[in-house]
Amino acid sequence: MSLGESEKVNPERKLAPDFSKLNGLVAAIAQDAATGEVLMLGFQDQEAWEASLRTGFAHYHSRSRGRLWKKGESSGNVQRIIEIRLDCDQDAVLMIVEQQGGVACHTGRRSCFFNKVEGANLVVSESPAGSGL
Amino acid sequence: MSLGESEKVNPERKLAPDFSKLNGLVAAIAQDAATGEVLMLGFQDQEAWEASLRTGFAHYHSRSRGRLWKKGESSGNVQRIIEIRLDCDQDAVLMIVEQQGGVACHTGRRSCFFNKVEGANLVVSESPAGSGL
Numbered sequence: 001m002s003l004g005e006s007e008k009v010n011p012e013r014k015l016a017p018d019f020s021k022l023n024g025l026v027a028a029i030a031q032d033a034a035t036g037e038v039l040m041l042g043f044q045d046q047e048a049w050e051a052s053l054r055t056g057f058a059h060y061h062s063r064s065r066g067r068l069w070k071k072g073e074s075s076g077n078v079q080r081i082i083e084i085r086l087d088c089d090q091d092a093v094l095m096i097v098e099q100q101g102g103v104a105c106h107t108g109r110r111s112c113f114f115n116k117v118e119g120a121n122l123v124v125s126e127s128p129a130g131s132g133l
Numbered sequence: 134m135s136l137g138e139s140e141k142v143n144p145e146r147k148l149a150p151d152f153s154k155l156n157g158l159v160a161a162i163a164q165d166a167a168t169g170e171v172l173m174l175g176f177q178d179q180e181a182w183e184a185s186l187r188t189g190f191a192h193y194h195s196r197s198r199g200r201l202w203k204k205g206e207s208s209g210n211v212q213r214i215i216e217i218r219l220d221c222d223q224d225a226v227l228m229i230v231e232q233q234g235g236v237a238c239h240t241g242r243r244s245c246f247f248n249k250v251e252g253a254n255l256v257v258s259e260s261p262a263g264s265g266l
Contacts, residue, residue: 013248013255021196027160027174036169041160041225063154086255087245088238092174094246105221112220113227115146122146122219
Protein backbone atom coordinates (compact mmCIF):
# COMPACT_ATOMS: atom_id res chain seq x y z
CA MET A 1 0.00 0.00 0.00
CA SER A 2 1.46 3.33 -0.99
CA LEU A 3 1.56 6.23 1.43
CA GLY A 4 -1.11 7.98 -0.61
CA GLU A 5 -3.48 5.03 -0.38
CA SER A 6 -2.88 4.64 3.31
CA GLU A 7 -3.80 8.26 3.88
CA LYS A 8 -6.88 7.99 1.73
CA VAL A 9 -8.14 5.33 4.14
CA ASN A 10 -7.01 7.14 7.26
CA PRO A 11 -6.32 10.82 6.73
CA GLU A 12 -5.83 11.46 10.45
CA ARG A 13 -2.52 10.71 12.08
CA LYS A 14 -1.69 10.38 15.75
CA LEU A 15 -0.53 13.69 17.17
CA ALA A 16 2.78 12.85 18.84
CA PRO A 17 5.60 15.39 18.55
CA ASP A 18 8.95 13.65 18.79
CA PHE A 19 11.08 15.33 21.43
CA SER A 20 13.64 12.51 21.49
CA LYS A 21 16.02 13.68 18.76
CA LEU A 22 17.12 16.99 20.24
CA ASN A 23 17.51 16.46 23.97
CA GLY A 24 13.83 16.96 24.69
CA LEU A 25 13.30 19.77 22.21
CA VAL A 26 11.77 20.33 18.81
CA ALA A 27 12.58 23.28 16.56
CA ALA A 28 9.65 25.70 16.25
CA ILE A 29 9.24 28.25 13.48
CA ALA A 30 6.96 31.27 13.74
CA GLN A 31 5.63 32.51 10.40
CA ASP A 32 3.58 35.68 9.97
CA ALA A 33 0.03 34.80 8.96
CA ALA A 34 -0.45 38.03 7.05
CA THR A 35 2.80 38.27 5.09
CA GLY A 36 4.24 34.74 5.10
CA GLU A 37 7.48 36.15 6.48
CA VAL A 38 9.47 33.79 8.69
CA LEU A 39 9.68 35.72 11.96
CA MET A 40 11.88 33.59 14.21
CA LEU A 41 13.03 30.14 15.13
CA GLY A 42 12.99 28.85 18.68
CA PHE A 43 12.75 25.53 20.47
CA GLN A 44 9.93 23.90 22.36
CA ASP A 45 10.03 21.23 25.00
CA GLN A 46 6.91 19.33 25.98
CA GLU A 47 5.95 22.09 28.42
CA ALA A 48 6.24 24.88 25.83
CA TRP A 49 4.42 22.81 23.22
CA GLU A 50 1.52 22.15 25.60
CA ALA A 51 1.40 25.76 26.79
CA SER A 52 1.17 26.89 23.15
CA LEU A 53 -1.70 24.51 22.43
CA ARG A 54 -3.51 25.34 25.66
CA THR A 55 -3.24 29.13 25.52
CA GLY A 56 -3.18 29.81 21.77
CA PHE A 57 -0.06 31.92 22.21
CA ALA A 58 3.43 30.87 21.15
CA HIS A 59 5.60 29.58 23.97
CA TYR A 60 9.19 28.45 23.66
CA HIS A 61 11.77 26.88 25.89
CA SER A 62 14.47 29.43 26.61
CA ARG A 63 17.73 27.55 26.52
CA SER A 64 19.68 30.49 27.95
CA ARG A 65 17.29 30.94 30.87
CA GLY A 66 16.41 27.26 31.18
CA ARG A 67 12.70 27.90 31.49
CA LEU A 68 9.36 28.27 29.77
CA TRP A 69 9.16 31.51 27.83
CA LYS A 70 5.98 33.05 26.55
CA LYS A 71 7.07 35.08 23.55
CA GLY A 72 6.35 38.73 24.29
CA GLU A 73 5.94 38.25 28.04
CA SER A 74 8.18 41.29 28.64
CA SER A 75 7.78 43.31 25.43
CA GLY A 76 4.08 42.67 24.91
CA ASN A 77 4.85 41.45 21.40
CA VAL A 78 3.02 38.16 21.81
CA GLN A 79 2.30 35.75 18.98
CA ARG A 80 -1.30 34.65 18.65
CA ILE A 81 -1.40 31.26 16.98
CA ILE A 82 -3.63 30.96 13.93
CA GLU A 83 -2.55 27.46 12.95
CA ILE A 84 -0.03 24.83 14.02
CA ARG A 85 1.59 22.34 11.70
CA LEU A 86 4.00 19.49 12.31
CA ASP A 87 6.38 18.17 9.71
CA CYS A 88 6.45 14.66 8.27
CA ASP A 89 8.60 13.33 11.13
CA GLN A 90 6.76 15.30 13.82
CA ASP A 91 10.06 16.72 15.02
CA ALA A 92 9.58 20.29 13.81
CA VAL A 93 6.75 22.72 14.48
CA LEU A 94 5.44 25.52 12.28
CA MET A 95 3.28 28.09 14.02
CA ILE A 96 1.42 30.51 11.77
CA VAL A 97 0.91 33.53 13.96
CA GLU A 98 -0.44 37.01 14.26
CA GLN A 99 2.52 39.01 15.54
CA GLN A 100 1.39 41.56 18.08
CA GLY A 101 3.17 44.91 17.64
CA GLY A 102 4.52 43.78 14.27
CA VAL A 103 7.88 43.07 15.90
CA ALA A 104 9.17 39.56 16.61
CA CYS A 105 12.86 40.32 17.14
CA HIS A 106 14.36 41.61 20.37
CA THR A 107 16.33 44.11 18.22
CA GLY A 108 13.05 45.81 17.32
CA ARG A 109 12.72 44.32 13.87
CA ARG A 110 9.76 42.55 12.33
CA SER A 111 11.74 39.36 11.76
CA CYS A 112 14.84 37.93 13.42
CA PHE A 113 16.13 36.97 9.97
CA PHE A 114 17.33 40.43 9.03
CA ASN A 115 20.94 39.44 8.28
CA LYS A 116 21.34 38.84 4.60
CA VAL A 117 24.40 36.94 3.46
CA GLU A 118 26.17 38.78 0.65
CA GLY A 119 29.43 37.18 -0.30
CA ALA A 120 31.51 36.99 2.86
CA ASN A 121 29.45 39.64 4.63
CA LEU A 122 26.21 40.01 6.50
CA VAL A 123 24.16 42.97 5.43
CA VAL A 124 21.45 44.25 7.72
CA SER A 125 18.40 44.27 5.48
CA GLU A 126 15.87 45.72 7.85
CA SER A 127 15.97 48.59 10.30
CA PRO A 128 14.34 48.50 13.73
CA ALA A 129 10.75 49.73 13.60
CA GLY A 130 10.47 53.46 14.21
CA SER A 131 14.20 54.05 13.93
CA GLY A 132 13.81 56.11 10.78
CA LEU A 133 16.81 54.40 9.20
CA MET B 134 24.60 54.56 21.17
CA SER B 135 21.43 52.76 20.25
CA LEU B 136 21.47 49.67 18.08
CA GLY B 137 19.92 51.65 15.25
CA GLU B 138 22.66 54.28 15.36
CA SER B 139 25.39 51.68 15.51
CA GLU B 140 24.03 50.01 12.39
CA LYS B 141 23.76 53.30 10.58
CA VAL B 142 27.50 53.71 11.02
CA ASN B 143 28.33 50.10 10.24
CA PRO B 144 25.58 48.25 8.44
CA GLU B 145 27.72 45.19 7.79
CA ARG B 146 28.17 42.57 10.46
CA LYS B 147 30.72 39.81 10.67
CA LEU B 148 29.42 36.61 9.10
CA ALA B 149 29.92 33.99 11.80
CA PRO B 150 27.23 31.33 12.22
CA ASP B 151 27.22 30.04 15.78
CA PHE B 152 27.41 26.25 15.77
CA SER B 153 28.18 26.04 19.49
CA LYS B 154 24.67 25.92 20.92
CA LEU B 155 23.42 22.74 19.28
CA ASN B 156 26.32 20.29 19.27
CA GLY B 157 27.87 21.72 16.13
CA LEU B 158 24.60 22.34 14.30
CA VAL B 159 22.33 25.23 13.42
CA ALA B 160 18.69 24.86 12.43
CA ALA B 161 18.10 25.63 8.75
CA ILE B 162 14.73 26.50 7.26
CA ALA B 163 13.96 26.24 3.54
CA GLN B 164 11.28 28.64 2.32
CA ASP B 165 9.84 28.62 -1.19
CA ALA B 166 10.90 31.79 -3.02
CA ALA B 167 7.78 31.81 -5.18
CA THR B 168 5.06 31.10 -2.64
CA GLY B 169 6.61 31.91 0.74
CA GLU B 170 5.64 28.45 1.94
CA VAL B 171 7.92 26.92 4.58
CA LEU B 172 9.11 23.74 2.90
CA MET B 173 11.20 21.97 5.51
CA LEU B 174 13.48 22.29 8.48
CA GLY B 175 16.85 20.60 8.67
CA PHE B 176 20.17 21.10 10.39
CA GLN B 177 23.50 22.27 9.10
CA ASP B 178 26.95 21.72 10.49
CA GLN B 179 29.90 23.79 9.29
CA GLU B 180 30.41 21.43 6.34
CA ALA B 181 26.77 21.66 5.16
CA TRP B 182 26.74 25.43 5.65
CA GLU B 183 29.88 25.86 3.56
CA ALA B 184 28.69 23.44 0.88
CA SER B 185 25.47 25.44 0.59
CA LEU B 186 27.35 28.72 0.20
CA ARG B 187 29.86 27.27 -2.23
CA THR B 188 27.47 25.41 -4.52
CA GLY B 189 24.32 27.53 -4.28
CA PHE B 190 22.28 24.41 -3.47
CA ALA B 191 20.88 23.58 -0.05
CA HIS B 192 22.91 21.05 1.90
CA TYR B 193 22.06 19.70 5.32
CA HIS B 194 23.69 17.44 7.87
CA SER B 195 21.75 14.20 8.01
CA ARG B 196 21.62 13.24 11.65
CA SER B 197 20.27 9.77 10.90
CA ARG B 198 22.99 9.02 8.36
CA GLY B 199 25.68 11.06 10.08
CA ARG B 200 26.85 12.71 6.90
CA LEU B 201 26.56 15.64 4.52
CA TRP B 202 23.33 15.50 2.55
CA LYS B 203 22.63 17.49 -0.57
CA LYS B 204 18.87 17.89 -0.59
CA GLY B 205 17.54 16.09 -3.66
CA GLU B 206 20.70 14.08 -4.29
CA SER B 207 18.57 10.95 -4.77
CA SER B 208 15.18 12.35 -5.84
CA GLY B 209 16.50 15.14 -8.03
CA ASN B 210 14.37 17.60 -6.05
CA VAL B 211 17.25 19.94 -5.28
CA GLN B 212 16.85 23.38 -3.72
CA ARG B 213 18.53 26.23 -5.57
CA ILE B 214 19.33 28.97 -3.11
CA ILE B 215 18.07 32.44 -4.00
CA GLU B 216 19.01 34.11 -0.75
CA ILE B 217 20.43 33.16 2.64
CA ARG B 218 19.61 34.93 5.87
CA LEU B 219 20.85 34.45 9.41
CA ASP B 220 18.88 35.41 12.48
CA CYS B 221 19.85 37.98 15.10
CA ASP B 222 21.95 35.46 17.05
CA GLN B 223 23.41 33.82 13.95
CA ASP B 224 22.29 30.44 15.21
CA ALA B 225 19.49 29.84 12.71
CA VAL B 226 19.57 29.90 8.91
CA LEU B 227 16.80 30.80 6.48
CA MET B 228 17.34 29.70 2.91
CA ILE B 229 14.96 31.13 0.35
CA VAL B 230 14.96 28.56 -2.40
CA GLU B 231 13.64 27.50 -5.75
CA GLN B 232 12.36 23.99 -5.12
CA GLN B 233 13.12 21.76 -8.09
CA GLY B 234 10.21 19.43 -8.93
CA GLY B 235 7.93 21.40 -6.61
CA VAL B 236 8.35 18.72 -3.97
CA ALA B 237 10.43 19.14 -0.82
CA CYS B 238 9.08 16.28 1.26
CA HIS B 239 10.14 12.66 0.95
CA THR B 240 6.43 11.75 1.11
CA GLY B 241 5.95 13.46 -2.25
CA ARG B 242 4.40 16.64 -0.91
CA ARG B 243 5.36 20.21 -1.64
CA SER B 244 6.10 20.95 2.02
CA CYS B 245 7.04 18.72 4.93
CA PHE B 246 4.63 20.70 7.11
CA PHE B 247 1.48 18.98 5.86
CA ASN B 248 0.24 17.84 9.28
CA LYS B 249 -2.24 20.35 10.59
CA VAL B 250 -3.06 20.21 14.29
CA GLU B 251 -6.81 20.17 14.82
CA GLY B 252 -7.76 19.63 18.44
CA ALA B 253 -6.07 16.42 19.54
CA ASN B 254 -5.59 15.20 15.98
CA LEU B 255 -3.27 15.68 13.04
CA VAL B 256 -5.05 16.19 9.77
CA VAL B 257 -3.15 15.66 6.55
CA SER B 258 -3.71 18.91 4.72
CA GLU B 259 -1.92 18.13 1.49
CA SER B 260 -1.83 15.09 -0.74
CA PRO B 261 1.29 13.81 -2.46
CA ALA B 262 1.77 15.41 -5.87
CA GLY B 263 0.14 13.38 -8.63
CA SER B 264 -1.71 11.08 -6.23
CA GLY B 265 -5.08 12.41 -7.30
CA LEU B 266 -6.22 12.52 -3.68
